[in-house]
Each structure stands twice: as C-alpha cells, then as structure tokens.
Amino acid sequence: MDIESKQKLNKRTNDKLILLPWFIKEYINKKRRTLSPATLLNYCHDFIIFLEWLIKDNHFTGNMSDVPLTLLEKLTTQQIEEFLYYLELDLDNSKLTVNRKLSALKSLFNYLQNQAETKDLKPYLERNVMAKIEFNSIKEDQETIANRIGGKILRGDEFEHFRLFVAYDYGELNKKDKKLYNFHQRNRERDTAIISLILGSGLRLSEIVGCEPQDLDLKKCCVRVIRKGNKEQYVYFSELALHDLEEYLKVREERYQIDKTMKALFIAASMGPVGTTRRLTPRSVEKMVEKYAIAHGRPALTVHTLRHSFATRYHQENNDVPKLRNQLGHSAIQTTMIYTHLTNDELKKAVDNMDGQLIKLD
Numbered sequence: 001m002d003i004e005s006k007q008k009l010n011k012r013t014n015d016k017l018i019l020l021p022w023f024i025k026e027y028i029n030k031k032r033r034t035l036s037p038a039t040l041l042n043y044c045h046d047f048i049i050f051l052e053w054l055i056k057d058n059h060f061t062g063n064m065s066d067v068p069l070t071l072l073e074k075l076t077t078q079q080i081e082e083f084l085y086y087l088e089l090d091l092d093n094s095k096l097t098v099n100r101k102l103s104a105l106k107s108l109f110n111y112l113q114n115q116a117e118t119k120d121l122k123p124y125l126e127r128n129v130m131a132k133i134e135f136n137s138i139k140e141d142q143e144t145i146a147n148r149i150g151g152k153i154l155r156g157d158e159f160e161h162f163r164l165f166v167a168y169d170y171g172e173l174n175k176k177d178k179k180l181y182n183f184h185q186r187n188r189e190r191d192t193a194i195i196s197l198i199l200g201s202g203l204r205l206s207e208i209v210g211c212e213p214q215d216l217d218l219k220k221c222c223v224r225v226i227r228k229g230n231k232e233q234y235v236y237f238s239e240l241a242l243h244d245l246e247e248y249l250k251v252r253e254e255r256y257q258i259d260k261t262m263k264a265l266f267i268a269a270s271m272g273p274v275g276t277t278r279r280l281t282p283r284s285v286e287k288m289v290e291k292y293a294i295a296h297g298r299p300a301l302t303v304h305t306l307r308h309s310f311a312t313r314y315h316q317e318n319n320d321v322p323k324l325r326n327q328l329g330h331s332a333i334q335t336t337m338i339y340t341h342l343t344n345d346e347l348k349k350a351v352d353n354m355d356g357q358l359i360k361l362d
Contacts (some may be wrong), residue, residue, distance in 0.1 A: 004165035004263075004279060005210065016044035020051070023124060027111050036204075036230070046104040049091075053083050072109070084133075095136040107175060111268045124190050152300040154309040158198055163240070165296045167192040173226045186255065187269060191288055193241075193248035194266060197223075198303060202310035202328050205282050205303045207235075211265040214251070218242060227329040235327060237294030308339075315339040 017025050024047055028040055035043075051064040059079070087093040087101060090204050098362050109130035116124045154162055167188055184191075197203060207225040214226040221242050222234045237245075252258065254276050256267040264279035277357040286303055293301035307328075326337040 001026065006037050009041050012264040013037065013041045013044055016041070016048065016115070019064050020044065020047060021065055022340075023069055023112060023116070024108065026116065027108055030111070030115075036228075039129045043104045043107075047100045047108065049087075049101065050083065050105060053086055057082070057086075067122055072112070073125050073127050074128075076117055077129060080129055080133050099135045102130075102135060106133070114177050117268050152302075152305045152308070154298075154301070154306070155312070156197070159309070159313070160294075162296060162298070162301070163192065163195055163199065163244075166195050166292050167244075170292060189244075189248040189251050189255075189294070190266060193244045194285060194288070195292070195306070196236055196244035198306040199310050200241030201235055202307050202314070203235060203237075204307065204329070205285060207329075208283060208303075209264075209266065209280055209282050212263045214263075215265070216245065218246065225329075228331065231329075233329060235329075239301055294353070311336075 013028065017312070018030060020028075024044075028044065031040060052065060053062045053066055054071070055062075055064065057079075060071055077323065084102065087098045088095070093101070097100055109125065109128045112113040112124040113126075113131075114123065116177075118124065122206060149150065171184040171188060174184065194208060197208065199215055201223070203223075203225065204227075206228070210226060211223060217223070217234070220234075220236075221239065222236045224232065224234050227233050257271070258277055262277055263278075265287075266280040266282060268278050268280045289301065289303050289306065290299075293299055311324060311328055314327065315321070318324070319334050321333065321340065324339065325333050328336060330336045
C-alpha cells in the first residue's frame with residue numbers, strides 16, 4: 001500500500017478514535033506496528049457497533065467514549081450471544097461477517113487481559129468473557145468454493161475477448177454516446193493495462209492501485225508489490241500485460257498531465273477546473289471493472305474473479321501449486337488448492353475427448 005493511502009486510512013482511524021474509550025485508543029495505537037491501516041479502521045468500525053449496542057441495549061447510559069473497563073468485565077456470555085444475534089438478525093450480517101467482528105473483539109479483550117497492565121502490574125481485565133465465545137461454524141470445503149466461483153471466471157479464449165472488449169469494443173458499442181465514447185478513448189490504454197495486469201499476474205486490488213512506475217521492471221516482466229503482512233515481493237506478469245503496460249506508459253504523462261509529485265502508476269482522469277490528477281482508488285478500479293463486465297454481458301466479473309481466472313489458467317497450464325501459491329501471495333497452500341478443484345471440468349472434458357477418439361477409431 002502506498003504512503004498516501006496509508007495516511008488517508010490513518011486519518012479516518014484517528015477520526016473514529018475520538019468516539020472511543022481510552023483503552024480502545026491504547027489498543028489501536030499499540031497495534032499500529034503489527035496490523036495494517038485498513039484492518040485497524042475496520043476494527044474501529046466493529047468496536048463502534050459493539051459500543052452502540054451496549055448503549056442501545058441499556059447496558060450503559062452515556063457516551064461511547066465513557067464506557068468503563070468494569071462494564072466489559074461484568075458482561076455475561078448470554079449478553080455477548082445476544083449481541084451476536086443482533087449482528088445476524090438486526091444488521092443482517094452473514095455468519096462470516098459476524099465471525100470477523102467477533103475476532104476483532106476477541107483480539108481487544110485478549111489485549112486487555114493478557115498484554116495491557118496497570119501501574120500495579122495487574123491486567124486491565126481479570127475476566128475475559130470473549131474467550132468463552134465460539135465462532136460460527138462455517139463448513140465449506142474447497143470443492144464447494146470452487147463450484148461457487150467456477151461459473152464466474154474467464155476461461156480459454158474469454159481472456160482475450162474481454163481484453164479486446166475493454167480496449168476497443170466498448171468504445172464502438174457506445175459511439176453514439178459522445179460522453180461515454182470520449183471517456184473511453186481517454187482511458188482505454190489505462191483500463192486495458194489494468195485488466196491485462198490482473199489477468200496476466202493475479203495481483204490483488206490493493207497491489208494494483210499501490211503500484212508505482214518505479215516498481216516495474218519491464219525487461220524482466222515483473223513488478224514490485226507489498227503483499228499482505230507488509231512483505232515485499234517481485235511478481236511476474238505476462239508478455240501481453242507487458243505490451244499493454246507499455247502502450248499505457250506511452251500516453252500516461254501527457255494524457256493525464258502528471259506532475260513530479262505524482263508517484264502512482266494508474267491515474268484517475270482529472271476532475272474539477274484545476275484538473276488535479278490523483279491515484280486511482282480501489283473503489284474506482286472496482287467500478288471500472290464492473291462497468292466493462294456488465295457491458296460485456298458478464299456482470300459476475302469482478303477484480304477478484306479476474307484474479308481467480310488467472311490462477312485457474314496458471315494451474316491448467318503449469319500444474320505447479322507451490323509456484324502458484326508464491327505468485328498469488330497466499331500464506332497457506334490450502335487456499336491455493338482451490339484452483340485444483342476449479343480445473344475438474346477441464347479434466348472431465350479431456351477424458352470425454354479421449355472417449356470420442358476411441359469411437360472414431362472403432
């Protein structure tokens with residue numbers, strides 16, 4: 001993640017901290033070194049929802065910032081279960097989302113009991129109710145996950161069909177709409193480069209928007225990215241992605257009127273009377289992919305399904321799970337194993353084709 005994005009996330013986190021009790025502020029500040037700015041901001045959102053529920057359910061009267069430690073120590077398991085029901089039934093959170101919010105609370109309570117200490121060297125909390133609460137059981141095997149995403153990804157010639165649609169066909173399709181047509185003409189090299197880079201490398205959304213020109217090694221077809229856990233890695237991309245990146249770089253500076261302070265690789269179209277350039281945001285890239293996907297008749301396509309598409313194709317052509325794991329930046333190889341299930345259809349077709357050959361021989 002680039003420094004500009006980190007600074008924005010840190011500012012939003014600091015704005016949230018004003019609303020929170022002192023011990024949560026302390027926890028967040030202690031975790032700044034080990035957790036990402038995005039995670040810390042999400043934690044703040046989760047804590048606010050929890051504290052709002054405490055007030056709404058009459059466990060405390062007053063401002064969120066005044067909730068005392070003693071209240072947390074006296075909460076019962078039944079009360080926490082009621083909070084989890086509230087998330088699921090009133091806020092319509094999925095079991096996965098409930099687990100994520102419970103994880104944030106477990107981390108906070110663990111800190112208050114096992115890491116933080118008073119001047120008398122005693123823990124902030126003697127009793128940790130969250131340690132008694134279990135996560136929702138979510139049983140979904142790799143084959144189930146593969147089946148769920150299998151119908152959404154690009155396969156075979158669909159890679160090039162979608163790339164060409166972004167590069168040319170979308171403009172032709174909207175030629176009568178001058179606004180859409182001109183906007184596409186202005187940004188088509190950029191958009192094609194982004195699509196090609198995802199389809200040709202499997203980079204995550206955050207890694208795409210965090211790229212800077214100096215991170216690219218065009219001779220070796222690789223790009224330096226910061227992966228989850230703040231790990232630096234050079235990730236290879238395809239020759240086609242190289243071609244599209246070079247086409248974009250030819251027009252980047254003049255087209256977007258970039259000044260020396262702009263470090264981002266992918267630039268948003270200038271807005272306002274001054275025409276200030278800025279880094280494309282993750283949401284902008286998501287909306288861009290969504291726009292092309294809908295127009296192409298594949299509304300299920302997202303940045304993440306494009307990443308899945310790359311991974312599935314890589315596994316089909318190379319059948320090397322350890323290398324694919326490294327390419328995708330997965331911490332656990334079990335995550336990468338999903339793509340072995342995604343290729344089952346192709347294996348079945350290969351077997352069916354063999355049967356067809358035998359029939360011909362007969």
